Amino acid sequence: MLESEVHDLSDDADYAASQQQGSASMMLRSDSTKNSPREGAEIVFMKENVAIHPTQFASERISGRLKLIKQSSSLFMTWIPYKGHSSEARLSDDERNLYTIKAVSFTEIRSIRRHTPALAWPYIIVVLSSGLAYPPLYFYSGGVKEFLATIKQHVLLVRSEEDANVFLVNDFQNTLQRTLSSLELPRAVPIACGPSNLSVDESVLNENQGRADNDVNNGSFSATQFPGRPSHKVDPARDLSIHVLEKFSLVTKFARETTSQLFGENHSNGFSERRTHIRNNLDHPRKSSHAEEKTSDESCVALDSQEFENLSLVWGKPRQPPLGSSEWIIFLDSEGRVTDSEALRKRVFYGGLDHDLRNEVWGLLLGYYPYESTYAEREFQKSVKKSEYENIKNQWQSISSAQAKRFTKFRERKGLIEKDVVRTDRSIPFYEGDDNPNVNILRDILLTYSFYNFDLGYCQGMSDLLSPILFVMDDESEAFWCFVALMERLGPNFNRDQNGMHSQLFALSKLVELLDSPLHNYFKQRDCLNYFFCFRWILIQFKREFEYEKTMRLWEVLWTHYPSEHLHLYLCVAILNRYRGKIIREEMDFDTLLKFINELSGHIDLDASLRDAEALCICAGENGAACIPPGTPPSLPLDDGSFYALQDENLWAALKRTSRHSPYPSQNTLLGFTPDPEPVSPVAFLASSLQSAVGASRSAVGDAPAFSLFQARGRLA
């Protein structure tokens, strides 16, 4: 299907109809006409080219049409993405649909924050009364002012006293009342279980459910989410659940959690049961739906609060089976170039790679081989690089014992490496046993690297990073160069001043503050904001936390940099969030927390955590990006030396003075979406962004709880 259809943008109904024809996986769409307010509705505002950026990449945007619709006395907002816009060919329909805003009533909207950065497109963030927010809506054709003015004509809209850019909707009740009333949705909780109290879409939900069930029974659809991917049957029940989740996660996830808190976890079994079912569907996509039913029946009996807690976010995108060789070749042209590297990265992000493919694809993901290189060019590079490697290796191999005697640094380095390689992954067959030649290769590569990058030298943790690479590449020179490519990004983790680690730990603390303020407050209260308990996670990319295969899976996913270069930080947040209840309930202090985190090793559900991480990353949007200082690994270091100096002296000083407001600019706002392609000078960038970042962080931690997914849950707990 993809983008081949004729686009009819004239009308939402046509849009819905074309969707209906397009793919059975769009089934929920079939009712979308009903979602639009029905008879008597009047469009009071319409704006084209209002876009969402699902990732940090400015190039990836979903454009659509924003409307305000008045029906009787109520005002609704809709944002419907265009179908098959040319610049968005990479985005799947599912992705587009995920963000669709269908007739959200202004009774559900708490506030609208307006952002009008000087160097970028204006955007708004709509915060629901539940505390959740839609992703920022970018007005590429302007019109924020008219949008707000129109709203003002129909509903009570007042500027926040604290922030002139925040507009409160219907703010006549007191906040607590509003919060509580927005939570009285016990039956809305299990979307797929029964009627909902959600104000607009009640009937639609039920119809969707009914229809979806029919489709399940017919077993009649397949997923064709990725370009060029051979269409294959998937478990319909799985897609149904995913679809339901994706569609309604924004509004319902919050409601589910808070209602269960409100009504006591024991009373929420009906809902938990359903969620377990959903989760099972996601986790075991190949089971038949009968098996699914059985599993869910069994598990609902055993559900307890602990388990409930484990079922935190469920709305990240489903993981996929790994990319296999038959699908891989579709990404290549006849000469071996990757034709659409972004599609490849996306595919690998969602599913990882078959082990047999890693050898071929890791070099590309790591940037050792360019995506646009041909088979022949890669072979050529391989041989050139091999002799280059031998040359560097020869530098230390030719050191005589007499010379070594007078070369303390070399001896020490060698000694340190030798001590570490013999205790690196020796339980893996590849490195097992006495006199294992691979252990020697590990040593040789690390020693060669310490000559290649003499300033950085060797540091503990590097052997952990190299081990899977050598295992996968199974070639000394190739492993070396892939390791070099990885260290281009992770090298600062091992800097003597530890600045790479400190900036990541700092960013992590900011992200937790943004995304999970109860946990942040807890850590603050316990004096745990240095996040040293996550040190190992970050230093070696979770290498010690997962079994070998899972580590490789995680790494290839992280290396895609698909939703963010810093997904690993969101992964930290996701895992911490999963255990937040336990951490707080057991009143863990720094010591016990560190112990707890260390002992999580081997017990983290990778796929579920990745889904959460992705959801958090998307949800945090540019506020998340603003938490991460420029140049934070694995971002490539900033070129401009002066900026580095600035960062070292001023920013870190600023950081010490105040931890409340991030002094770091939002790259997205200022660079990513700048209409002017000229790069902004680092100093100007910094100066102008300091202001906007302070604003952004206020929206995160101050008045408007945008993105604070877990805030209310913590408040109620």
Place this chain on the structure above:
Amino acid sequence: MPSRRRTLLKVIILGDSGVGKTSLMNQYVNKKFSNQYKATIGADFLTKEVQFEDRLFTLQIWDTAGQERFQSLGVAFYRGADCCVLVYDVNSMKSFDNLNNWREEFLIQASPSDPENFPFVVIGNKIDIDGGNSRVVSEKKARAWCASKGNIPYFETSAKEGINVEEAFQCIAKNALKSGEEEELYLPDTIDVGNSSQPRATGCEC
């Protein structure tokens, strides 16, 4: 007020990479030795209950990464330590030479209230290797250094064979306890403020 008596004793193990810090800790706590310990990243600790004069204590033993580059983390981990164990490998002169650096680094980062009298214990590990033939640091040399630093207790151990490990940690625990009690004398009453019961002399047994 026996509940006010401290029962947790915090011990930090420091020393160069690969001298056997993790192994010593595991031999003492779990009576196990493995050739497959991985290099410690960050820090970790194990706890063990110890008994002294009819009182139970929890010994919390911290194992840290040995590479100097990670020393800046120490400030978070060393805080509140009651005793610091300095480990070297008797087969490595450098690991011995570095003891002084580790000691000083610890005193800077942990900043104990009485650095002059803060209890250290030195352990020379790996005496089993090669039947002692590859040994490069003599016991005499090590003891001389310990004496020069205020008579630091010294032990020679084999974490692999379990030689002298128990004895070393007995001493460590005793020193930690002593350090803890001295510290306690500084602020016994501030802890009890707000307690409704009558203030009593410390050391009262109930």
